[in-house]
Amino acid sequence: MEDIRVYFIGDSYVNGTGDPEYLGWPGRACAASRSDASSITCYNLGIRGDTSTDVLRRWEREVASRRLIPHDGRVVFGFGANDCWILEGKSRVERTDTIRNTEQILSRARSLFPTLMVGPPPGIDESEDARRQEMSALIREIAGRAGVPYLEVIKELRAEGVWQREAALGDRIHPAEGGYSSLAKLVLAWPQWWFHETQRR
């Protein structure tokens, strides 16, 4: 049996904050992807509030502490929403820094592991959502240059509506189980996701 370890690295959306079932999308994606042929260990390294600057600072050390050669390791990033969060009138991370951080993270990760990236989800307020759409487009570009498959989720989640309805009923930032479940479905339907029904016994 293949022994696969997946490191999910990013912000509160990776952590699954607000999910009363405590799975987030990583837990749901792993549960749906395991099979008799491969055991999947889920390491959820999402941290509330993390920006690309925070992720750059810690991701490699945290993965190194968890990595056990020769076991298979794969990395999935999810950040960006906190970079464009407005604090005291300006973005928490300047655009040029987001670009540099993300380039460094993705190019280094790709040299070490099969790597994927999932984009930021919708924001509740219109201006918040507009900033996240821009951020998602920016990361798509950077990921494309780095050769890392990128899943844009902001439009689909906004169109579907569950994410924002739940966030509006909660802390106005995080959804509940329905929103995370929707995001997990997008990941599972993504051709670049590593685990598909047809590959499984």
Next chain:
Amino acid sequence: MEDIRVYFIGDSYVNGTGDPEYLGWPGRACAASRSDASSITCYNLGIRGDTSTDVLRRWEREVASRRLIPHDGRVVFGFGANDCWILEGKSRVERTDTIRNTEQILSRARSLFPTLMVGPPPGIDESEDARRQEMSALIREIAGRAGVPYLEVIKELRAEGVWQREAALGDRIHPAEGGYSSLAKLVLAWPQWWFHETQRR
């Protein structure tokens, strides 16, 4: 609403390895403990194979990366089983080192956060289980001296039987959802656990 962040730090049993539902006991304990009065963020910092030496090396830095003053932070440790794992004829960690590591971890944690510790679960083989029983008794002593509440689970889990039945059907080390669910129930029934029905609205 109170915003509580709980750091679960330890080995594969904290990670929930083998649980097809990807909750482990920390996810189950958090899901059962949340209420309208307090949101609980779960940071699962369990790492497969980690000994007390590994935990000592990393725990404080990993918590520091996740801690957001003034939000409430609480720590739960679960390690010991890997310390007494026999590799090439001897324990992975010598008894004197386990004692020193555990003392350092618990006294430091207790000076910073409300801290709890959960003992190692049963082993499948008799000799493995005997070593874990000794380890559990040793950690109980150390935790007692450090003033950290300690939950011994090895006897109850062995008596109940689900843990070992599932582990025997799996990789002979980790149970499935039933074993982790049993462990979560012991944690939830523990008077020292921070969140109880009567405290909740």
